[in-house]
Amino acid sequence: MEPNYRRGPAMRDVAAAAGVSAQTVSRVLSDHPNVQEATRRRVLAAVEELGYRRNNTARALVTGRSKTIGVLTLATNNYSRSSLALGVELGAREAGYTVNSVTSSLSVQALTDAVSRLLLQGVDGLIIATPLREAAAKVRQLTARIPTVTTDASAGGGDGLVGVDQDLAAVLATRHLLDLGHKTVWHVAGPVEWSDAASRLESWRRTLTEAGREVPPELHGDWSPESGYRNGLILGRMPEVTAILVASDEMAFGVIRALSELGRRIPEDVSVVGIDDIDLAAYANPPLTTIRQSFEDTGRRAVLHLIAQIENPDLGDYPELVAPTLVVRSSTAPPPAG
Amino acid sequence: MEPNYRRGPAMRDVAAAAGVSAQTVSRVLSDHPNVQEATRRRVLAAVEELGYRRNNTARALVTGRSKTIGVLTLATNNYSRSSLALGVELGAREAGYTVNSVTSSLSVQALTDAVSRLLLQGVDGLIIATPLREAAAKVRQLTARIPTVTTDASAGGGDGLVGVDQDLAAVLATRHLLDLGHKTVWHVAGPVEWSDAASRLESWRRTLTEAGREVPPELHGDWSPESGYRNGLILGRMPEVTAILVASDEMAFGVIRALSELGRRIPEDVSVVGIDDIDLAAYANPPLTTIRQSFEDTGRRAVLHLIAQIENPDLGDYPELVAPTLVVRSSTAPPPAG
DNA sequence: GCCACGTCTGTTATGGATAACAAGCATAGC
DNA sequence: GCTATGCTTGTTATCCATAACAGACGTGGC
Numbered sequence: 001m002e003p004n005y006r007r008g009p010a011m012r013d014v015a016a017a018a019g020v021s022a023q024t025v026s027r028v029l030s031d032h033p034n035v036q037e038a039t040r041r042r043v044l045a046a047v048e049e050l051g052y053r054r055n056n057t058a059r060a061l062v063t064g065r066s067k068t069i070g071v072l073t074l075a076t077n078n079y080s081r082s083s084l085a086l087g088v089e090l091g092a093r094e095a096g097y098t099v100n101s102v103t104s105s106l107s108v109q110a111l112t113d114a115v116s117r118l119l120l121q122g123v124d125g126l127i128i129a130t131p132l133r134e135a136a137a138k139v140r141q142l143t144a145r146i147p148t149v150t151t152d153a154s155a156g157g158g159d160g161l162v163g164v165d166q167d168l169a170a171v172l173a174t175r176h177l178l179d180l181g182h183k184t185v186w187h188v189a190g191p192v193e194w195s196d197a198a199s200r201l202e203s204w205r206r207t208l209t210e211a212g213r214e215v216p217p218e219l220h221g222d223w224s225p226e227s228g229y230r231n232g233l234i235l236g237r238m239p240e241v242t243a244i245l246v247a248s249d250e251m252a253f254g255v256i257r258a259l260s261e262l263g264r265r266i267p268e269d270v271s272v273v274g275i276d277d278i279d280l281a282a283y284a285n286p287p288l289t290t291i292r293q294s295f296e297d298t299g300r301r302a303v304l305h306l307i308a309q310i311e312n313p314d315l316g317d318y319p320e321l322v323a324p325t326l327v328v329r330s331s332t333a334p335p336p337a338g
Numbered sequence: 339m340e341p342n343y344r345r346g347p348a349m350r351d352v353a354a355a356a357g358v359s360a361q362t363v364s365r366v367l368s369d370h371p372n373v374q375e376a377t378r379r380r381v382l383a384a385v386e387e388l389g390y391r392r393n394n395t396a397r398a399l400v401t402g403r404s405k406t407i408g409v410l411t412l413a414t415n416n417y418s419r420s421s422l423a424l425g426v427e428l429g430a431r432e433a434g435y436t437v438n439s440v441t442s443s444l445s446v447q448a449l450t451d452a453v454s455r456l457l458l459q460g461v462d463g464l465i466i467a468t469p470l471r472e473a474a475a476k477v478r479q480l481t482a483r484i485p486t487v488t489t490d491a492s493a494g495g496g497d498g499l500v501g502v503d504q505d506l507a508a509v510l511a512t513r514h515l516l517d518l519g520h521k522t523v524w525h526v527a528g529p530v531e532w533s534d535a536a537s538r539l540e541s542w543r544r545t546l547t548e549a550g551r552e553v554p555p556e557l558h559g560d561w562s563p564e565s566g567y568r569n570g571l572i573l574g575r576m577p578e579v580t581a582i583l584v585a586s587d588e589m590a591f592g593v594i595r596a597l598s599e600l601g602r603r604i605p606e607d608v609s610v611v612g613i614d615d616i617d618l619a620a621y622a623n624p625p626l627t628t629i630r631q632s633f634e635d636t637g638r639r640a641v642l643h644l645i646a647q648i649e650n651p652d653l654g655d656y657p658e659l660v661a662p663t664l665v666v667r668s669s670t671a672p673p674p675a676g
Numbered sequence: 677g678c679c680a681c682g683t684c685t686g687t688t689a690t691g692g693a694t695a696a697c698a699a700g701c702a703t704a705g706c
Numbered sequence: 707g708c709t710a711t712g713c714t715t716g717t718t719a720t721c722c723a724t725a726a727c728a729g730a731c732g733t734g735g736c
Contacts, residue, residue, distance in 0.1 A: 007402060008483060010722060021686050026724060034684055057398045057460045058722030061691050066395065068438075068459070075428065077617075077634065082420030089441050090413065098459055100406075100438055103427050121406070121436055122395045145346060225621040253621040260623055279415070283563040283591040285598055285623035296415065348692055359716050364694060372714060396692030400721050 009050040018046035029054060060122060067097050069303060070118030071127045072111075075103035078223055078250060079278040080295045084129055084151065087299025095307050097124070104130060106193055111135040115142050125306045127151070127299075131193045147309035149302050153195040160309065161319040162302040164293040166196050169324040170203035173245050173273045173291050176326055178211055180271065181334045182243035187218045188231045188255060190247040200247050200275065221247070225254040232258025235270075242270055242335040249274035249281045249290055256284060256331070267333035277327055287329035298322060347388040355384035367392060398460060405435050407641060408456030409465045410449075413441035416561055416588060417616040418633045422467055422489065425637025433645045435462070442468060444531055449473040453480050463644045465489070465637075469531045485647035487640050491533040498647065499657040500640040502631040504534050507662040508541035511583045511611045511629050514664055516549055518609065519672045520581035525556045526569045526593060528585040538585050538613065559589045566592025573608075574600035580608055580673040587612035587619045587628055594622060594669070605671035615665055625667035636660060 015022040020039060027035050028043040035043075046052070060066040069092050073081050085101060092099050100121050104114035112135060118126060125147040132139055132152070149160040177185045187204045190197030201218060208215045219234065221227030228251030235241045236259045246252040252274035256266055264270050266286055274281060277292035301320060309315055353360040358377060365373050366381040373381075384390070398404040407430050411419050423439060430437050438459050442452035450473060456464060463485040470477055470490070487498040515523045525542045528535030539556060546553045557572065559565030566589030573579045574597045584590040590612030594604055602608050604624055612619060615630035639658060647653055 007721085011724095012722080022723075023687080023725095024685060027685085030724085034682095036684065039684080053454075053458060055399075055460065055722055056458050057395055057404065058691090059724075060395045061393075061399055061693090061722080062724050064691080075424065077417070077421045077424045079415070082423070083415045085420070085423070085439075086413065086415045086441065089439060093440070093455075098438055098440060098455060100436055101423075101427060102431070102436060103424065116391070117431075117436060120391055120394050122393065225618055229621060250618065253618050257621040257623060257625070280563055280588065280591050280618060283567060283595040285595060287595070350692080360693075361695095361717080362715060365715090368694085372712090374714065377714080393692050396721090397694075398721095399692080399723095400694045402721080 007055075009052045010055070011052070014043065014046045014050055014052045017050060018042045066122045066124055068100050068121070068123045069097050069125050069127065069306060070121065070123035071099055071101045071129065072114050072118065073101065073103050073129045075105055076223075078248075079276060080248075081129070083295035084299040084302075087294075087296035087301075088127060088303045089299075090296070091300035091303035092307075095304065097303075097307060106130065106133075108135040108138065112138050112142065115139050119143075119146070125149070125310045127302050127306060129299075129302075131195055133193055147306055147313070149306040149309075151298060151302055153199070160305055160317045162298060162305050163196075163321060164295075164298055164324050165321045166199040167203045169275055169291045169293060170200040170245070171207050172324065172326045173275065174204050174207040176289070176328070177243040177245065177271055177273060177332065178207075178213070180243075180332060182271065183335070184208060184213045184216060185243045185245050186216050186235060186241050188228060188235075188244060188246045188251055189218045189220050190251075191220065191222050197247055204245055221251045221254075223248050223250060225250050225257075227251060228254025229258045231255060233262070235259070236262035236264050243273075243332075244270060245273050245275075247275055249276040249278045249288060252288055252290070252331075253280075253284060256286075256288075267331050269336055271332040271335070273332055275324075281327075282329065284331070286331050289329045289332040290327050291324045292327050293322070293324040347390045348393070349390070352381065352384045352388055352390045355388060356380045404460045404462055406438050406459065406461045407435050407463050407465065407644060408459065408461035409437055409439045409467065410452050410456065411439065411441050411467045413443055414561075416586075417614060418586075419467070421633035422637040422640075425632075425634035425639075426465060426641045427637075428634070429638035429641035430645075433642065435641070435645060444468065444471075446473040446476065450476050450480065453477050457481075457484070463487070463648045465640050465644060467637075467640075469533060471531055485644055485651070487644040487647075489636060489640055491537070498643055498655045500643050501534075501636055501659060502633075502662050503659045504537040505541045507613055507629045507631060508538040508583070509545050510662065510664045511613065512542050512545040514627070514666070515581040515583065515609055515611060515670065516545075516551070518581075518670060520609065521673070522546060522551045522554060523581045523583050524554050524573060524579050526566060526573075526582060526584045526589055527556045527558050528589075529558065529560050535585055542583055559585070559592075561586050561588060563588050563592040563595075565589060567596045569593060570596025571600070573597070574602050581670075582608060582610050584610060584612050587614040587616045587626060590626055590628070590669075591618075591622060594624075594626075605669050607674055609670040609673070611670055613662075619665075620667065622669070624669050627667045627670040628665050629662045630665050631660070631662040 011022045011025050015025045028040050089099050102114045104110045127149050129151045151163045174185050189201045219231045232255035246255050274288050274290040277290045281288040281290050349360045349363050353363045366378050427437050440452045442448045465487050467489045489501045512523050527539045557569045570593035584593050612626050612628040615628045619626040619628050
């Protein structure tokens with residue numbers, strides 16, 4: 001029985017070439033201790049000669065483990081999504097896993113479909129990096145059988161949660177502006193579906209209230225620079241606005257652009273703080289003061305957390321929060337003297 | 339034999355519940371025509387009741403097809419990488435495939451390891467979105483058995499090539515600046531390892547020569563905004579520099595920042611053109627004139643191209659190039675009168 | 677000299693699905 | 707009434723690796 005053309009040699013072919021059984025080949029490749037050195041060498045030579053590679057599909061079938069992790073992200077190309085994905089991939093690789101990624105829109109149907117697709121692929125665990133909201137119940141039901149880590153708290157309790165402390169992020173940003181002397185801080189929030197956006201909004205509001213300041217009405221964007229621009233065109237027309245907290249750097253670029261077009265100088269007339277510290281933030285004009293939160297690190301932690309659960313299911317599950325830090329650049333300054 | 343706890347029900351469990359054989363269940367799920375309507379309904383009811391999901395691992399083992407595509411990208415989070423990945427994922431999903439992604443650095447070792455990992459996962463095809471250079475031969479050897487599509491020409495001939503016409507991109511940008519009246523155009527190129535960077539460099543040079551202009555020495559960056567900034571600090575000190583073609587928008591942000599710090603106004607003193615048209619380009623300060631090339635579209639085309647090859651191996655392989663377009667914003671203008 | 681035990685290797689069963697073949701049954705044609 | 711044909715369903719073999727068990731052989735203890 002010669003090696004199949006399309007598939008390449010199988011373990012039995014190696015076994016035949018080395019004059020041993022397939023089981024022995026398996027033992028050699030799995031570093032099982034009880035194999036004589038001479039046999040081991042013969043097998044390895046045969047492997048080398050035939051260019052044999054272990055078939056992970058068959059392996060997954062019999063062991064019930066695919067060493068694959070499923071990642072669900074939103075179908076947009078924003079900074080946070082892609083750095084998180086990168087972190088997950090790096091962490092997974094170090095732990096000997098590969099990553100199966102799937103994107104989705106925010107509809108219940110799309111989310112459940114996406115999770116189903118991942119489950120069909122036989123992943124060992126799941127990282128859900130989108131808000132679930134109304135889909136939470138259905139998705140939880142689908143994922144009941146396998147370890148799952150969430151990076152957005154809107155999934156509700158139950159799953160492992162790994163993320164950046166969004167409350168602290170907004171507090172740091174708001175305090176920074178108040179400390180500079182601004183009377184109050186305006187806020188361009190993210191979409192309400194995201195619990196990150198919601199908790200930033202909430203903490204901004206609380207920080208102002210605790211400081212005894214007026215809480216202005218918030219504006220909303222969708223994370224895109226365009227939406228920041230639109231909101232900037234509104235805020236720029238209001239003379240009393242001297243400080244703005246924007247819920248993401250990408251939106252902050254839009255806000256700054258709009259303010260500039262309206263003739264308002266940054267930071268002399270208006271201070272702007274972003275959140276994320278994307279790579280381009282330091283090269284904005286002016287360089288953007290922002291809150292650094294490493295999505296790559298979050299992705300890495302999420303995947304390590306998940307793998308720990310996969311390999312030790314009895315492990316208790318606990319949330320894991322990373323602290324963000326304030327990065328002061330040139331887009332913030334004390335309010336104009338007038 | 340009750341359904342296994344961890345694994346969930348298998349086809350035979352559904353078969354038992356519906357009072358048919360496993361083969362019949364398989365036929366129902368594969369929409370095979372020769373199944374009686376009553377039987378089909380009974381099977382589907384059993385599937386529903388048990389919450390059965392087909393095991394793709396077993397399926398892949400027997401069919402030799404995993405309906406999975408491997409993507410190799412560079413381990414950095416830049417705009418082009420992530421939009422390409424997004425396009426691949428969207429295209430794959432539409433065609434019923436899922437995506438296994440792996441990142442790598444540019445070393446020969448890392449690249450071959452990464453490809454090996456994908457092959458071990460049993461992917462049906464491969465998209466290689468990094469330059470291969472010296473690794474090309476080894477990688478080609480590894481991928482000999484399965485369809486492969488490359489998005490960087492440095493892989494050399496042989497594989498399917500899908501990408502944006504980089505020659506045209508640089509020509510459009512250089513011509514635009516010359517047409518505005520600039521005597522010549524300076525160039526901040528990308529890393530030489532990337533054939534994209536190399537062909538932009540080459541075309542910039544050729545366009546200048548053909549127009550009878552002096553070809554200034556080129557500068558090199560690594561795609562990062564930081565490297566753009568460093569090069570900008572150099573170019574900004576040279577009064578004769580009035581027009582710069584930067585090989586990526588992200589580097590262009592750095593260049594603009596450096597020029598501003600040196601007191602050179604854009605576009606009054608210096609015109610800057612980027613390449614990529616990233617989402618933030620329109621919100622740079624000033625908005626960036628650039629060359630639009632849709633990486634998302636490229637990713638989508640690459641994956642469709644690949645799937646065509648997978649499902650019809652006799653298909654001839656041919657390169658597929660997308661035309662980029664010039665997007666004029668406010669970072670370019672005629673040279674200063676002096 | 678016999679039993680117990682450890683080391684090395686082989687045999688058989690298993691995971692879950694599908695391809696290929698086989699068989700039962702009904703209808704059509706002569 | 708009997709064979710040819712097509713539809714429907716079932717049986718068996720297969721994909722490839724690994725777990726569980728089993729056997730052969732050698733060493734050590736009493």
